[in-house]
Each structure stands twice: as C-alpha cells, then as structure tokens.
Amino acid sequence: xxxxxxxxxRIGARLFVERLRFEWHPGTQISEPTGRLVFRPVxxxxxxxxxMTLALDGTLDAHSRADLTRMSARQAAVKHYxxxxxxxxxxxxxxxxxxxxxxxxxxFVTPARNDYNPIIGYLAVLPxxxxxxxxxxxxxxxxxxxxxxxxxxxRAATDLGNTPMANAFQRVGxxxxxxxxxxxxx
Numbered sequence: 001x002x003x004x005x006x007x008x009x010r011i012g013a014r015l016f017v018e019r020l021r022f023e024w025h026p027g028t029q030i031s032e033p034t035g036r037l038v039f040r041p042v043x044x045x046x047x048x049x050x051x052m053t054l055a056l057d058g059t060l061d062a063h064s065r066a067d068l069t070r071m072s073a074r075q076a077a078v079k080h081y082x083x084x085x086x087x088x089x090x091x092x093x094x095x096x097x098x099x100x101x102x103x104x105x106x107x108f109v110t111p112a113r114n115d116y117n118p119i120i121g122y123l124a125v126l127p128x129x130x131x132x133x134x135x136x137x138x139x140x141x142x143x144x145x146x147x148x149x150x151x152x153x154x155r156a157a158t159d160l161g162n163t164p165m166a167n168a169f170q171r172v173g174x175x176x177x178x179x180x181x182x183x184x185x186x
Contacts, residue, residue, distance in 0.1 A: 005181065005183065012185050013185050014184060015181065015183060015184075016062060016066075016184040017062035017160070017182050018159070018179055019159055019160065019180045019181075019182070020159070020160055020166050020176050020178075020179055021157045021176070021177060021179065022166075022170075022175065022176055023153050023155055024143055024153065024172070024174045024175070025153055025175075026153075028173040029173060030140050030143055030144055030147065030173070031137075033141070036134070037134060037137050037141075038098070038100070038101055038103075039099075040096065040097055040099065042092065042095040042097055042110075048108070049081050051124070051126070052077035052081060052122070052124070054126050055107070055126055056073040056077060057073065060165070061162060064076060067079065085122060088112035088113060089113055090111075094110075094111045094145050095112075096111075096141055098137065098138045098141065106126060106138075107123075107129065107135070108124060108138070109124075109138050109141060109142035110123075116155075117154070118153070118155070119155050120146075120155075123138060123139055123156075123168075135164065135165070136171050140172050
C-alpha cells in the first residue's frame with residue numbers, strides 16, 4: 001500500500017481520506033433499547049434533509065467537510081441525499097429518527113440496502129446531543145431493523161479520523177474487516 005500511495009504522490013496525488021469498513025453478522029448480540037430514546041419513522045424527504053443539514057455542524061466526515069468548503073450545509077445535505085440516499089432500493093420506512101421522550105430529535109439512522117449489501121447508510125447525532133452515548137442506541141436500532149429482514153450481514157463505513165463513530169460500530173458488534181484509501185488530484 002505504501003509503495004502504491006508513494007507512486008501516486010509522485011504524480012501529484014494526495015491522500016484524501018482513509019476509511020474503515022465494518023460488517024455485522026446475524027447472531028451478534030444487539031443491546032436492547034434503554035428507553036432513553038424513542039424511535040419513529042422519518043416523516044419525509046424534507047425532514048431527512050433538515051436533520052442531515054443540522055448534523056453537518058462539526059462533522060468529522062472528510063467528504064462532508066470538503067463539500068462544506070464549496071457549498072452551504074443545506075446544499076451539501078441535498079447533494080448527499082440525491083446522490084446516495086435517494087438511490088437506495090429499500091423501503092424508506094426503515095429509516096428512523098431518534099428523539100427524547102418529549103419528541104425532540106437527537107439523531108437518525110438510515111438502515112438501507114444499496115446495490116450490494118444491507119447497510120447503515122447514514123448515522124448521525126445532532127451536535128447538541130453528542131457525547132451522551134446516544135450513537136450506540138441509534139446504531140443498534142438501525143441494526144435491529146436490518147436484522148429483522150433476515151439479512152446475511154450488514155455493512156457500514158466511516159473515516160479513520162471519525163473515532164467516535166468507529167468506536168460506536170465496534171461497541172455494537174461490528175467488525176472492521178477492511179480499509180480503503182481515497183487519493184485525489186487538484
């Protein structure tokens with residue numbers, strides 16, 4: 001890997017991001033809901049985009065951070081939604097908003113199916129609720145939804161630098177099975 005990245009760097013490439021790929025297998029223990037959060041289906045596209053926009057504040061995702069240098073958070077959320085989430089071939093009623101018992105949104109998860117695998121497509125905790133351990137509960141809910149579909153595995157990915165997200169995947173029972181490196185040219 002080092003030889004290849006060095007060769008690419010010699011012709012002008014630079015590291016953009018290294019990503020961790022995770023996989024969860026049926027039979028892996030999933031924690032039960034704690035009752036701290038209530039889960040409900042996402043209402044519509046607008047609610048999803050609004051939550052994505054809010055979640056971009058302080059994001060550790062390299063692609064999102066790069067988008068935010070060129071466009072507003074709302075534009076970045078719309079772009080991500082249209083380029084990825086809108087293309088999932090699974091029911092949108094699998095998607096969940098996590099709220100406090102009073103209904104205040106805390107975060108959301110989009111368990112889905114892409115062209116290859118059942119996936120955790122998007123997972124976020126809103127900035128004002130980060131650091132409270134909600135990420136594990138939200139990820140567990142998305143995992144339960146996909147597990148109920150009798151899937152052979154669930155895949156997910158996050159940036160190497162997004163340590164809180166990577167740790168959440170591991171706590172919920174996902175195994176880091178691969179890394180990918182994305183290089184870029186200006």
